[in-house]
Amino acid sequence: MPQQGAPIFASRTRASSYDACSIGAGIDAETARLSAQVDLFWEKERRLYESYGLGAARRVVELGCGPGFVLRHMAHEFPGLELHGLELDPDLVVRAREMFAEESLDVTVREASILDTGYEERAFDFVLVRLVLEHLPDPERALHEILRITKPGGRAVVVDNDFEMHLMASPPVPELREVYSAYCRAREDEGGNPLIGRDLPLLLRETGFVDVDYDIVAAHSAVLGDEIFSRSEGISIPSRLVQDGYLSSSTMGHLSRRWRDVVRSPRHAQIRQLHVSAARRPTI
Numbered sequence: 273m274p275q276q277g278a279p280i281f282a283s284r285t286r287a288s289s290y291d292a293c294s295i296g297a298g299i300d301a302e303t304a305r306l307s308a309q310v311d312l313f314w315e316k317e318r319r320l321y322e323s324y325g326l327g328a329a330r331r332v333v334e335l336g337c338g339p340g341f342v343l344r345h346m347a348h349e350f351p352g353l354e355l356h357g358l359e360l361d362p363d364l365v366v367r368a369r370e371m372f373a374e375e376s377l378d379v380t381v382r383e384a385s386i387l388d389t390g391y392e393e394r395a396f397d398f399v400l401v402r403l404v405l406e407h408l409p410d411p412e413r414a415l416h417e418i419l420r421i422t423k424p425g426g427r428a429v430v431v432d433n434d435f436e437m438h439l440m441a442s443p444p445v446p447e448l449r450e451v452y453s454a455y456c457r458a459r460e461d462e463g464g465n466p467l468i469g470r471d472l473p474l475l476l477r478e479t480g481f482v483d484v485d486y487d488i489v490a491a492h493s494a495v496l497g498d499e500i501f502s503r504s505e506g507i508s509i510p511s512r513l514v515q516d517g518y519l520s521s522s523t524m525g526h527l528s529r530r531w532r533d534v535v536r537s538p539r540h541a542q543i544r545q546l547h548v549s550a551a552r553r554p555t556i
């Protein structure tokens with residue numbers, strides 16, 4: 273439960289614990305953060321998705337595609353694919369469509385829920401669901417829909433966080449632990465599961481997928497620089513946690529000062545990871 277004041281979200285019946293307008297500092301800031309978060313991991317994700325057969329696929333969909341930054345990479349780098357995106361939030365659907373139109377990219381975006389996509393059965397060779405399941409009160413239902421729309425022998429790839437293993441720093445920043453506890457309480461109050469990363473292979477297997485695989489994709493500031501980390505992490509989400517009563521302003525103050533000292537120190541690092549699990553729909 274929130275530490276101060278009343279919770280603004282306390283329902284387990286919401287369709288999702290993610291709302292681009294309210295999770296951080298508004299939809300423009302959140303769109304910019306999502307873009308940076310894609311850039312942070314894309315090189316490694318692309319290699320992993322290729323190893324899962326992305327390049328050889330024909331019809332590909334990203335469910336919960338947000339403003340469309342992963343699909344944009346795919347459209348530029350895999351021009352032979354027939355690309356589709358599905359997104360629940362109408363504002364993000366508009367943003368994705370506008371970006372694809374501006375860049376003359378042939379990506380079809382549908383406004384619908386991952387729980388009831390409206391796609392025909394066995395429609396796609398490759399189904400990507402990135403940073404969505406962690407926000408759903410019923411990820412099992414979403415996974416059954418993912419299985420339904422995947423072709424027999426086709427691949428589903430699910431990517432999520434696990435907030436016990438999220439952003440790390442060197443030298444260590446102990447306040448991060450409190451921020452993640454607060455973040456987990458906020459998302460859990462909204463019906464999400466911010467620790468779902470560790471369960472992804474189990475969930476895929478329980479849904480009926482086979483050939484289940486699991487990887488962790490990691491980004492390190494000594495390799496990528498600090499700037500991309502500050503754009504993809506930022507302070508908008510912790511600030512929102514303070515505003516909503518999940519995090520004390522004094523912890524936020526300590527965190528900001530400690531973080532500034534870490535980034536200014538000549539020998540420092542930021543590390544972040546994503547959990548990725550891939551599996552096939554059985555052929556019979």
Ligand SMILES: C[S@@+](CC[C@H](N)C(=O)[O-])C[C@H]1O[C@@H](n2cnc3c(N)ncnc32)[C@H](O)[C@@H]1O
Pocket residue numbers: 287288290292306310335336337338339341342358359360361364384385386387401402403404407
């Ligand atoms: C953290 S964003 C990730 C966006 C994108 N996949 C990416 O990796 O940049 C989560 C996205 O899932 C969408 N979403 C949440 N619940 C959904 C649902 N039930 N059906 C479809 N999309 C959903 C949100 O609107 C949001 O765009």
